[in-house]
Amino acid sequence: MSRRLRLVVEYDGTDFSGWQRQPTERTVQGVLEDAIRAMTGETVFVRGAGRTDAGVHADGQVCSLDLEADNIPTHGILRGLNSILPADVALIEVAEAAPDFDARFSARGKVYRYTVWAHLVRSPRRARDAWHVRHPVDVEAIRAAAPLLVGEHDFRAFRAADCDRRTTRRIVRRLDVDRQGALLTLEVEATAFLKNMVRILVGTLVDVGRGRIGPEAIPHMLETGDRAAGGMTAPAHGLTLLRVIY
Amino acid sequence: MSRRLRLVVEYDGTDFSGWQRQPTERTVQGVLEDAIRAMTGETVFVRGAGRTDAGVHADGQVCSLDLEADNIPTHGILRGLNSILPADVALIEVAEAAPDFDARFSARGKVYRYTVWAHLVRSPRRARDAWHVRHPVDVEAIRAAAPLLVGEHDFRAFRAADCDRRTTRRIVRRLDVDRQGALLTLEVEATAFLKNMVRILVGTLVDVGRGRIGPEAIPHMLETGDRAAGGMTAPAHGLTLLRVIY
Numbered sequence: 001m002s003r004r005l006r007l008v009v010e011y012d013g014t015d016f017s018g019w020q021r022q023p024t025e026r027t028v029q030g031v032l033e034d035a036i037r038a039m040t041g042e043t044v045f046v047r048g049a050g051r052t053d054a055g056v057h058a059d060g061q062v063c064s065l066d067l068e069a070d071n072i073p074t075h076g077i078l079r080g081l082n083s084i085l086p087a088d089v090a091l092i093e094v095a096e097a098a099p100d101f102d103a104r105f106s107a108r109g110k111v112y113r114y115t116v117w118a119h120l121v122r123s124p125r126r127a128r129d130a131w132h133v134r135h136p137v138d139v140e141a142i143r144a145a146a147p148l149l150v151g152e153h154d155f156r157a158f159r160a161a162d163c164d165r166r167t168t169r170r171i172v173r174r175l176d177v178d179r180q181g182a183l184l185t186l187e188v189e190a191t192a193f194l195k196n197m198v199r200i201l202v203g204t205l206v207d208v209g210r211g212r213i214g215p216e217a218i219p220h221m222l223e224t225g226d227r228a229a230g231g232m233t234a235p236a237h238g239l240t241l242l243r244v245i246y
Numbered sequence: 247m248s249r250r251l252r253l254v255v256e257y258d259g260t261d262f263s264g265w266q267r268q269p270t271e272r273t274v275q276g277v278l279e280d281a282i283r284a285m286t287g288e289t290v291f292v293r294g295a296g297r298t299d300a301g302v303h304a305d306g307q308v309c310s311l312d313l314e315a316d317n318i319p320t321h322g323i324l325r326g327l328n329s330i331l332p333a334d335v336a337l338i339e340v341a342e343a344a345p346d347f348d349a350r351f352s353a354r355g356k357v358y359r360y361t362v363w364a365h366l367v368r369s370p371r372r373a374r375d376a377w378h379v380r381h382p383v384d385v386e387a388i389r390a391a392a393p394l395l396v397g398e399h400d401f402r403a404f405r406a407a408d409c410d411r412r413t414t415r416r417i418v419r420r421l422d423v424d425r426q427g428a429l430l431t432l433e434v435e436a437t438a439f440l441k442n443m444v445r446i447l448v449g450t451l452v453d454v455g456r457g458r459i460g461p462e463a464i465p466h467m468l469e470t471g472d473r474a475a476g477g478m479t480a481p482a483h484g485l486t487l488l489r490v491i492y
Contacts, residue, residue, distance in 0.1 A: 012370045057371060078367065088370045121324065124258045124334045125303060129371075 002066040004101055005077070007032075007046075008093035009061040014128050014237065015088055018054040019061070028052070028089055032063070035084040039077075040069045049103040049244040050110060050193075055236035057129060059113075060092070060243035064103035109173065109245035111189045114202045115238050119182035130183065131202075131238035137209040139179045145208045145215040146175045146186075148222075149201060157221035157230060158201055159194035168194060175201070187242070199234040200227075207231030248312040250347055251323070253278075253292075254339035255307040260374050260483065261334055264300040265307070274298070274335055278309070281330040285323075286315045295349040295490040296356060296439075301482035303375060305359075306338070306489035310349035355419065355491035357435045360448045361484050365428035376429065377448075377484035383455040385425045391454045391461040392421045392432075394468075395447060403467035403476060404447055405440035414440060421447070433488070445480040446473075453477030 009032070017025035021033065032046045049062040072080070074094040082090050100106075117123045117130040118137040126132075149172055156168035173189040186205065188198055204221070207213045207230070217229045255278070263271035267279065278292045295308040318326070320340040328336050346352075363369050363376040364383040372378075395418055402414035419435040432451065434444055450467070453459045453476070463475045 010370050012373070059371065082367060087368075087373045090368050090370050092367050092369075121328060121338050122333075122336050124256050124336050125305065125375075127258070127333045 001070075002068050003070055004064060004066050004097045004099050005074070006093075006095045006097035006101060006103065007063045007065070007091050009048075009058060009063060009089065010092050011058050011061070011089040012128065013052060013055050013057040016054065018056070019048050019050070019052045028058075028061070029063075031086065031089055032081075035081050036065070036067075038084055039080050040067065040072070042068055047103050049107050050241050052239075052241055053196075053236045056239045056241065057237075058241040061241050062103045062107070062244040062246075064097060064101055103244070106246055107192070107244050109189055109191050110193060111187065111242040111245070112193070112198045113240045113242050114186045114188070114198055114234065115240070116184040116186075116202070116206060116234075117182055118184050123182070126183070128237060129240070131235050133206060133210075135210050137184065137206060138211065139177065139184060139209065141211070141215070142184075142186075142205045142209040143177045145205060145218055146177050148215060148218040149205075150175050153222045154225065155194055155197055155222070156225040157227045158197045158204075159227075160196040160200075160233070161227075163195035165194055170194065170197070177205075189245075196233050198239060199236065200230060202234040202238070203231035205231070206234065247316075248314050249316055250310060250312050250343045250345050251320070252339075252341045252343035252347060252349065253309045253311070253337050255294075255304060255309060255335065256338050257304050257307070257335040258374065259298060259301050259303040262300065264302070265294050265296070265298045274304075274307070275309075277332065277335055278327075281327050282311070282313075284330055285326050286313065286318070288314055293349050295353050296487050298485075298487055299442075299482045302485045302487065303483075304487040307487050308349045308353070308490040308492075310343060310347055349490070352492055353438070353490050355435055355437050356439060357433065357488040357491070358439070358444045359486045359488050360432045360434070360444055360480065361486070362430040362432075362448070362452060362480075363428055364430050369428070372429070374483060375486070377481050379452060379456075381456050383430065383452060384457065385423065385430060385455065387457070387461070388430075388432075388451045388455040389423045391451060391464055392423050394461060394464040395451075396421050399468045400471065401440055401443055401468070402471040403473045404443045404450075405473075406442040406446075406479070407473075409441035411440055416440065416443070423451075435491075442479050444485060445482065446476060448480040448484070449477035451477070452480065 021029040078094045115130040152171045171191045176187045178185045267275040324340040361376040398417045422433045424431045
């Protein structure tokens, strides 16, 4: 009789080829599964709430797994795995979970943060976690347009071409825009996200802020599904999975 | 007739062997001088306000240099060098300076920030720029002890064994302690600093916060010069040169 565990994981995504295990690439799931095997001898499947892309970071990715070993307390798993895991990933919580807890399918929402460094000059200290936009960005225009994306909409214009989800209606609960000097932060909470949805939202809002498209592009995209009316897909390294809501 | 320039430089110190040029190591001064030679053909000496150690970061290092080329405007130097420089260093300002401006000897003060991640579990996202202290730290004890270090004192107990400065009296203008969750930030402004002075101040204050030494150790160190009464030298990667005052 195995036990189900719930892990909260933080990582710097720079040197990972994303979350999902791949045969030859270094991935977060792969590194976690390898560390668990090194510690317990067990080959487990670690299910992540969000399969983050290459370069995407996490402050609070959540995952679930089953472990046979019933003699290791959760704090022993936390300490033991953190001593094995490389510097760019760590467990920040380990807890026993109900047998039916599934990090991905039990999730009721997720919160992502996207960071933009809006300045003529790039920032070496934010090179890993902020998208450098060297053009002037009107934050008030972004703040005015953001509410157009909040609520229940068909977000099919805001997904990657290879996104295979059948339903494209999602509820964006909030989309907060904050500015501290050159640092522009967008925080989005939704029931669930389509592939690249946050990055296309951000790319489109930044284009509104640069005056390349008008805010009316957003209702147009939501109504017609016209991806081409939006902005570019913002690069992965500005994105962080902040937390998962259950 | 050459012109003197004043540069403000930002860098992530992780992959540098410090500021000062060395024959075989990658240093900030070396990378800057190489980029200037690549752009202008001139072999220059770039004088930094602070010769930061390996792993130390800068948000606002200042340097001075003389350039023969008088046909490149400052914004052209900024853009040109930033396109050559690697991702972990950038110029954030370039300005013409008075002929007697010397980044090091004209400085009237410097501000450093030290960041501590005080939490049982390490933080992968702060691994490059915060010192992980896994023991409980009493921030109020640190806040109460910090003013003991402010003012004019003989800081000979707060310097590296190989520090060769003749005078060891310095004026610490302020030492601010801030806490946001697990992130503890100490900001120190002084007329000038001895080698490793900030790192020994921080190591000592953290030991006060951990209860390993009492706050009376600080006046004792200032009066007797007894380095051994203090804490360890906090690691370099938590330190950032924020700005230089002229």
